[in-house]
Amino acid sequence: MLANYLIGLREGLEASLVIGILVAYIVRTGRRDLLSAVWTGVGVAVGISLAVGTALTLGPRGLSFTAQETIGGVLSIAAVGLITWMIFWMGKTARYLKRHLEDGLEKAIAMGRGAIIAMALVAVGREGLETALFLWAGIQAAGSTTAPLTGAVLGLATAVALGYLIYRGAVRINLRIFFQWTGVFLIIVAAGVLAYGIHDLQEAGVLPGLNTLAFDVSDTITPCSVAATLLKGIFNFSPASSVLEVFAWVSYLVPTMWLFTRMAFGGAPKPAARPAPQQAPLTTTAP
Amino acid sequence: MNSLHGRAASRALIPAALSVLAAIALSACTANSTDDTTTIAVSITDDACTLSETTAPAGDTVFAVTNSGTKVAEFYVYASDGTKIVAEIENVGPGLTRDLAVPLDAGTYVTSCDPGMDGGDIRADFVATATP
Numbered sequence: 395m396l397a398n399y400l401i402g403l404r405e406g407l408e409a410s411l412v413i414g415i416l417v418a419y420i421v422r423t424g425r426r427d428l429l430s431a432v433w434t435g436v437g438v439a440v441g442i443s444l445a446v447g448t449a450l451t452l453g454p455r456g457l458s459f460t461a462q463e464t465i466g467g468v469l470s471i472a473a474v475g476l477i478t479w480m481i482f483w484m485g486k487t488a489r490y491l492k493r494h495l496e497d498g499l500e501k502a503i504a505m506g507r508g509a510i511i512a513m514a515l516v517a518v519g520r521e522g523l524e525t526a527l528f529l530w531a532g533i534q535a536a537g538s539t540t541a542p543l544t545g546a547v548l549g550l551a552t553a554v555a556l557g558y559l560i561y562r563g564a565v566r567i568n569l570r571i572f573f574q575w576t577g578v579f580l581i582i583v584a585a586g587v588l589a590y591g592i593h594d595l596q597e598a599g600v601l602p603g604l605n606t607l608a609f610d611v612s613d614t615i616t617p618c619s620v621a622a623t624l625l626k627g628i629f630n631f632s633p634a635s636s637v638l639e640v641f642a643w644v645s646y647l648v649p650t651m652w653l654f655t656r657m658a659f660g661g662a663p664k665p666a667a668r669p670a671p672q673q674a675p676l677t678t679t680a681p
Numbered sequence: 682m683n684s685l686h687g688r689a690a691s692r693a694l695i696p697a698a699l700s701v702l703a704a705i706a707l708s709a710c711t712a713n714s715t716d717d718t719t720t721i722a723v724s725i726t727d728d729a730c731t732l733s734e735t736t737a738p739a740g741d742t743v744f745a746v747t748n749s750g751t752k753v754a755e756f757y758v759y760a761s762d763g764t765k766i767v768a769e770i771e772n773v774g775p776g777l778t779r780d781l782a783v784p785l786d787a788g789t790y791v792t793s794c795d796p797g798m799d800g801g802d803i804r805a806d807f808v809a810t811a812t813p
Contacts, residue, residue, distance in 0.1 A: 397753045398774035456782035459768035531777040542776040597766050605764050617798040618752055
């Protein structure tokens with residue numbers, strides 16, 4: 395049961411943390427009206443994953459390996475784009491807060507419902523199909539043993555609980571620190587998602603170099619261990635990584651982190667860069 | 682931020698995201714068990730890997746991978762060079778059976794069970810024979 399529990403935890407953890415941060419962001423910027431967009435995206439992703447997983451398990455057609463890996467890779471890269479966008483909202487907000495406190499925050503972080511739906515959709519949908527197929531295997535085994543299904547469901551529930559805890563923590567800390575450090579955290583998450591996407595595309599044969607490893611520490615960090623599960627679940631750390639994965643990870647992380655820290659931790663924007671903010675009502679304080 | 686542009690950009694994102702998800706539903710599928718498919722039972726334990734057959738007629742093949750061990754396992758079908766992945770199923774937890782459906786051309790393949798996902802895998806040759 396523990397092994398299946400760890401799979402469930404790993405598959406759900408990253409999506410849960412991203413959603414937790416997204417919800418905290420929306421709540422703290424006083425845009426609770428956008429929460430429905432988050433749940434729409436999550437609901438559609440879960441619905442599609444379960445429907446497709448069910449069709450592939452019970453229907454006459456299965457998904458070919460190359461197709462599943464290519465979809466996984468493409469969705470991962472889409473997720474990186476969307477998370478990066480979210481990170482720079484945060485950097486922008488942190489910078490703005492330094493100068494104007496929370497006054498007029500809403501204008502600085504104007505964002506559309508569509509962007510929020512897309513982000514929730516991709517964050518959850520990325521691992522959704524594999525999770526649905528995994529759950530179906532648990533359901534089919536339930537005739538002889540319910541332990542795998544129980545483990546998987548408890549693992550997913552733990553992931554959701556951890557996302558909730560991140561949210562609870564994030565609504566308590568200082569707003570500017572929230573934007574700065576969740577941004578830094580999300581950059582590391584996004585770099586891992588990118589490396590994972592590259593790995594999927596290498597497995598599918600779309601990109602070369604699957605067996606050209608940069609490092610292999612699977613002897614030290616055994617893939618079945620709790621440490622490996624958490625590292626994989628949060629940062630997509632793979633104990634055996636190809637050169638191309640490491641290259642993509644570094645190429646994304648270094649410039650993005652540089653730009654973000656300059657924006658979020660650096661000086662306030664020049665007054666000329668933006669017109670004087672209109673006096674917005676103070677609806678932006680934390681609940 | 683120019684909110685008009687922001688909104689236009691986010692409107693463009695929904696169709697983009699939906700079309701990627703639609704690709705999941707529509708992309709290259711392969712047959713699950715039907716009359717024309719061959720099902721090979723693969724049994725994995727923590728230190729062994731047994732296939733019910735090591736040859737099969739070329740065409741749609743389903744490897745029903747059962748993990749009777751205690752570690753999470755993966756199962757791979759490699760090309761004859763032993764490095765190019767033809768198909769793979771991961772997250773085969775203890776007690777689970779997961780199907781890997783793969784269309785096989787006639788030729789030689791290498792199957793691999795990896796209990797523990799640590800690369801210490803158990804390999805064997807597998808032959809898909811040409812059908813008349």
